[in-house]
Amino acid sequence: MKSKIQSAVFTALIFAGSILYANSQDANTILKNMDDVMYAPKDMTGKHTITLIDKNGKQEIRKANIKQKGTDKRIIRFTSPASQAGISVLSLPDDVMYLYLPAFGKERRISASVKNQNFAGTDFSYDDMESIPYSDKYTPKLIKSEGNVFVLELTPKGRSDYSRIIVNVNKTNYYPELMEYYDRGNKKIKVAEYTFKKSGNYWNAAEIEMTNLKKNHKTKMQMSDVKYDTGLTDDEFTVRKLKL
Amino acid sequence: MEKLTQGIVKLKWVIIVIVTGLTFFFGYQIKHLTINSDILSTLPDDDPTAILYKNIGAQYGGNEIGMIVLETDNVFKTSVLQHIKQITDSLRITAGVSTVTSLTNILDIRSSEWGIEIGKLVDEYDLPDEKSELDSLKEYVFSKDMYKGAIVSEDGTATVILFTLLTDADKQAAAEEIKAKVEVLDLPEIIYFGGLPFMLSDITDLILSDMIWLIPVVFVIIAFILLFSFRSVRGMLLPLLTAGITVVWTLGIMAISGYEITIITNFMPVILLALGSAYTIHVLNSINLNTLKDRKQALIKAMAYTMIPVFLASVTTAIGFVSFVFGAYLTMIKDFGICTSIGIIIALLLSVFFVPALISALSIYGKKVETEKPEKKEILSDIILHPLTKILFKYPKRILTVWGILLLLSIAGIFFIKTSVNITEYFKKDNPTRISEDVMQKKFGGSLPVFVEFEGDIQEPEVLKMMIKTENFMKEDPNIYSAQSVADLVEQMNDAMGEGIKIPDEKAKIEQLWFLLDGQDIMPQLVSDELDKGIIQSKFASIETDDINSFTNKMDKFSKENSNEICKIKFTGIPPTYVKLNDSLVKSQYSSLIIAIIMVLLIVGIIMRSFSQGVYATIPIIATVLVLLGFMGFTGISLDIATVLVGSIALGIGIDYSIHVISGFNTHLKENGNAEKAIEETIMTTGKAVIINVTSVAAGFLVLLFAQILPIQNFGLLIAISMFGSGFGALTLLPVMLILANKRNRITMK
Numbered sequence: 003m004k005s006k007i008q009s010a011v012f013t014a015l016i017f018a019g020s021i022l023y024a025n026s027q028d029a030n031t032i033l034k035n036m037d038d039v040m041y042a043p044k045d046m047t048g049k050h051t052i053t054l055i056d057k058n059g060k061q062e063i064r065k066a067n068i069k070q071k072g073t074d075k076r077i078i079r080f081t082s083p084a085s086q087a088g089i090s091v092l093s094l095p096d097d098v099m100y101l102y103l104p105a106f107g108k109e110r111r112i113s114a115s116v117k118n119q120n121f122a123g124t125d126f127s128y129d130d131m132e133s134i135p136y137s138d139k140y141t142p143k144l145i146k147s148e149g150n151v152f153v154l155e156l157t158p159k160g161r162s163d164y165s166r167i168i169v170n171v172n173k174t175n176y177y178p179e180l181m182e183y184y185d186r187g188n189k190k191i192k193v194a195e196y197t198f199k200k201s202g203n204y205w206n207a208a209e210i211e212m213t214n215l216k217k218n219h220k221t222k223m224q225m226s227d228v229k230y231d232t233g234l235t236d237d238e239f240t241v242r243k244l245k246l
Numbered sequence: 247m248e249k250l251t252q253g254i255v256k257l258k259w260v261i262i263v264i265v266t267g268l269t270f271f272f273g274y275q276i277k278h279l280t281i282n283s284d285i286l287s288t289l290p291d292d293d294p295t296a297i298l299y300k301n302i303g304a305q306y307g308g309n310e311i312g313m314i315v316l317e318t319d320n321v322f323k324t325s326v327l328q329h330i331k332q333i334t335d336s337l338r339i340t341a342g343v344s345t346v347t348s349l350t351n352i353l354d355i356r357s358s359e360w361g362i363e364i365g366k367l368v369d370e371y372d373l374p375d376e377k378s379e380l381d382s383l384k385e386y387v388f389s390k391d392m393y394k395g396a397i398v399s400e401d402g403t404a405t406v407i408l409f410t411l412l413t414d415a416d417k418q419a420a421a422e423e424i425k426a427k428v429e430v431l432d433l434p435e436i437i438y439f440g441g442l443p444f445m446l447s448d449i450t451d452l453i454l455s456d457m458i459w460l461i462p463v464v465f466v467i468i469a470f471i472l473l474f475s476f477r478s479v480r481g482m483l484l485p486l487l488t489a490g491i492t493v494v495w496t497l498g499i500m501a502i503s504g505y506e507i508t509i510i511t512n513f514m515p516v517i518l519l520a521l522g523s524a525y526t527i528h529v530l531n532s533i534n535l536n537t538l539k540d541r542k543q544a545l546i547k548a549m550a551y552t553m554i555p556v557f558l559a560s561v562t563t564a565i566g567f568v569s570f571v572f573g574a575y576l577t578m579i580k581d582f583g584i585c586t587s588i589g590i591i592i593a594l595l596l597s598v599f600f601v602p603a604l605i606s607a608l609s610i611y612g613k614k615v616e617t618e619k620p621e622k623k624e625i626l627s628d629i630i631l632h633p634l635t636k637i638l639f640k641y642p643k644r645i646l647t648v649w650g651i652l653l654l655l656s657i658a659g660i661f662f663i664k665t666s667v668n669i670t671e672y673f674k675k676d677n678p679t680r681i682s683e684d685v686m687q688k689k690f691g692g693s694l695p696v697f698v699e700f701e702g703d704i705q706e707p708e709v710l711k712m713m714i715k716t717e718n719f720m721k722e723d724p725n726i727y728s729a730q731s732v733a734d735l736v737e738q739m740n741d742a743m744g745e746g747i748k749i750p751d752e753k754a755k756i757e758q759l760w761f762l763l764d765g766q767d768i769m770p771q772l773v774s775d776e777l778d779k780g781i782i783q784s785k786f787a788s789i790e791t792d793d794i795n796s797f798t799n800k801m802d803k804f805s806k807e808n809s810n811e812i813c814k815i816k817f818t819g820i821p822p823t824y825v826k827l828n829d830s831l832v833k834s835q836y837s838s839l840i841i842a843i844i845m846v847l848l849i850v851g852i853i854m855r856s857f858s859q860g861v862y863a864t865i866p867i868i869a870t871v872l873v874l875l876g877f878m879g880f881t882g883i884s885l886d887i888a889t890v891l892v893g894s895i896a897l898g899i900g901i902d903y904s905i906h907v908i909s910g911f912n913t914h915l916k917e918n919g920n921a922e923k924a925i926e927e928t929i930m931t932t933g934k935a936v937i938i939n940v941t942s943v944a945a946g947f948l949v950l951l952f953a954q955i956l957p958i959q960n961f962g963l964l965i966a967i968s969m970f971g972s973g974f975g976a977l978t979l980l981p982v983m984l985i986l987a988n989k990r991n992r993i994t995m996k
Contacts, residue, residue, distance in 0.1 A: 056775055060775075085757035085758070086757070086758065086761055089758055100361075101362070101761075101762070103743065103755075103758040103761070104758070105752065105754040105755040105757070106743050106744075106745070106755060106758070108744065110361040110743060110744075111361030111362070112361055112362045112363070112364060112762070113361070113362075113363040113364070119364075119365075119765065119766060119767070120764075120765030120766070121765060122761055122764050122765055123765040124765060161371035161372075185338075185339060186338075186339065187338070189339060
């Protein structure tokens with residue numbers, strides 16, 4: 003009898019322990035799954051439409067072609083408005099970036115040493131634009147699971163302007179639906195809403211709407227004409243290619 | 247008049263109940279009163295400089311710069327940088343703060359042979375900690391105009407954290423929170439808080455603490471003088487009671503009608519205490535001097551005698567205050583004029599209705615009057631008034647000559663009057679805020695914001711070139727240490743692209759450089775969203791009126807000459823606002839004085855039914871105002887937002903003494919038909935009330951000498967001086983004129 007109770011307690015302990023373990027494991031797995039969904043393709047080409055919406059609702063539209071290989075090589079070439087057409091940004095591993103300004107006919111290496119600055123007038127910081135997997139940068143914690151989403155709290159492992167990010171991850175397909183960014187004063191400063199669509203084998207962030215709550219400014223980034231795994235080579239991501 | 251008093255006596259209880267009820271009602275309203283120390287918020291809405299200044303505040307993330315200075319032996323130490331970062335981080339997340347700029351977060355554009363580095367001057371996550379890193383940071387900071395003297399003092403011993411506040415923020419609350427947050431950090435460096443947000447919050451504190459202890463002191467001093475003069479508790483309590491009720495009603499009315507307590511209105515209670523008691527003093531004096539046995543009849547007769555002069559006295563005083571409505575630049579001075587006039591009228595109504603009602607209701611007619619008299623004669627009448635009368639009759643011409651010389655001297659003094667509108671100068675020299683401002687001025691080119699706005703396509707080369715030209719022009723002035731605009735950033739970006747520190751000639755290049763600037767935190771502080779406007783931000787170091795004037799004139803001229811269709815240039819900021827304020831001080835001084843003199847002349851003339859008496863009554867007070875202005879000129883007390891009020895107030899209050907003297911003279915002339923005797927009697931009777939009145943009002947205002955804000959100190963001193971001056975004028979100059987006029991048989995009984 004006694005041993006039965008003992009074993010029951012023992013089992014219960016193991017069970018409870020495994021739940022706790024499962025929980026932390028779950029948070030990591032969920033985030034890992036999310037990273038896998040977001041960074042699955044080997045390479046990608048597509049068209050970006052970036053819409054900036056200011057506090058008065060005034061819109062400004064920019065268009066760009068984008069090519070990406072893996073998570074650390076990317077080239078963005080702006081096509082409109084006319085004044086910015088031809089401006090290209092090449093991002094390479096280890097924060098190496100090159101900028102080409104056609105009016106000057108020259109490229110320059112740029113170093114945005116501080117990544118909390120906004121990228122080219124959008125509400126995305128250089129940090130937000132990076133394709134580094136979330137699980138490398140953040141420690142997740144599962145806060146709750148409700149409806150169709152897991153709610154994760156991400157705490158930065160290293161330097162960051164954010165104190166935490168709250169992410170809603172889709173339970174079935176593991177793509178993020180919503181991210182809420184908190185500053186170091188623990189005030190919500192930005193919200194990103196994601197719309198993912200299936201494109202071939204991959205889930206594609208067809209639209210990301212980033213709202214800066216402090217400035218009441220919005221950036222909508224829409225993706226179209228997406229092609230995956232077309233076999234882009236490293237050759238596509240060289241300084242020489244910037245001028246084209 | 248007698249009928250009116252009879253009516254008052256009849257309805258005494260009704261009056262008392264109404265007054266009591268209203269006092270409770272208004273007293274309850276006072277808790278809704280708010281304090282607004284923001285002098286700049288009271289800039290007029292129809293002045294281009296003020297409008298532009300306010301717009302810049304709304305459009306470019308705040309026009310009020312707050313500064314926190316850290317002083318130590320050497321700024322370039324890891325610990326100091328760490329502290330700067332701590333303050334910067336805590337400001338960033340403070341409610342109401344729009345932007346923060348410091349050594350640890352300032353934008354830096356570096357060009358090198360291999361490219362451009364756009365980033366921060368210091369990496370806030372990895373502060374330099376090696377000596378070599380710190381040395382190279384120091385060298386770099388001192389090599390760039392953008393930082394040297396702007397963010398780190400030229401001697402490297404101090405650094406500043408600049409912040410702006412959102413226009414709709416509770417600025418005072420934000421300033422206080424920031425101060426508290428920084429003080430909690432308990433940093434080893436010496437810390438100074440400067441700039442308008444802190445100054446205004448300090449002024450508010452000073453206003454409050456002044457009000458809390460000055461008003462009771464004024465109350466006690468006036469009570470003491472009254473007790474000493476009237477030698478009766480009734481004589482002390484009644485004037486104080488009416489004055490107190492006046493203050494309560496006025497503050498209550500202000501609360502209801504949405505007026506705020508400002509740096510000026512904060513001493514209105516002192517004025518009302520001093521003046522509100524004055525009318526009751528005359529009413530009481532008149533009752534005391536009436537020798538009728540039937541005290542009720544005595545009251546009625548006395549009221550009839552004193553009603554007109556009291557009415558005249560209060561109306562003229564109110565006019566003195568109303569005159570600000572027409573002359574003042576700042577709305578807060580207009581508000582002050584309106585509110586105080588209302589208070590004066592309340593004091594009048596109370597002394598005419600409430601005082602007799604209370605006296606008859608409580609049967610406190612002052613029967614002890616007979617026994618009081620001989621005692622008082624010894625002091626006032628025997629020692630002062632009687633000898634005075636003798637001298638007046640003996641040497642009328644000499645007295646007139648002495649006055650003449652005094653006036654000539656004073657007129658000369660007027661030319662030496664200085665003006666001062668700088669808020670810094672409102673603090674005493676040893677006040678921490680003043681000390682901070684001195685540090686800001688010495689190390690960082692002051693805290694007075696200067697803005698030049700350019701209207702035109704900001705990406706147009708010509709516009710940007712004009713901005714650079716303007717900045718260079720500004721920096722020629724020794725009081726401009728640094729200036730910043732988007733044009734500087736474009737120049738640096740162009741340099742980084744390898745084309746030199748200059749504005750590119752093609753718009754296309756500028757548009758593409760913009761690609762990198764877009765989204766930088768600093769951009770909204772420098773250009774409008776539509777890119778149709780941009781500003782140069784700078785600070786002016788001097789607080790000297792002459793420096794401010796010459797700089798403003800230069801800038802106005804420059805803006806006018808260089809504006810064209812492509813680019814319109816407008817100049818604003820605190821210096822030009824101060825110039826406007828300054829001009830308006832002088833203008834409003836003269837216009838309100840002239841308005842007051844004319845109105846007083848008219849009203850006195852009409853009520854007395856004699857233009858010449860109007861002139862007689864006005865001359866002593868005009869003389870007093872001249873003496874006052876001369877005094878300001880010779881002593882160096884400058885015309886500021888508080889002392890500018892003195893002239894008209896002195897005129898309004900001081901005229902009372904002349905009115906009392908003239909109306910006393912009329913009454914006595916009617917009684918005995920002998921002008922000389924009438925003059926003598928007037929001085930012996932009315933003279934007493936005048937002296938009591940002068941002493942109590944002056945003493946009330948002299949209490950302001952203990953105020954913590956300088957203009958208010960000066961205000962108190964000047965009003966006290968003009969009270970003595972006008973009282974003295976009414977008792978010497980005016981009788982002498984009457985005596986001389988009488989000798990030429992100009993005065994006959996009507």
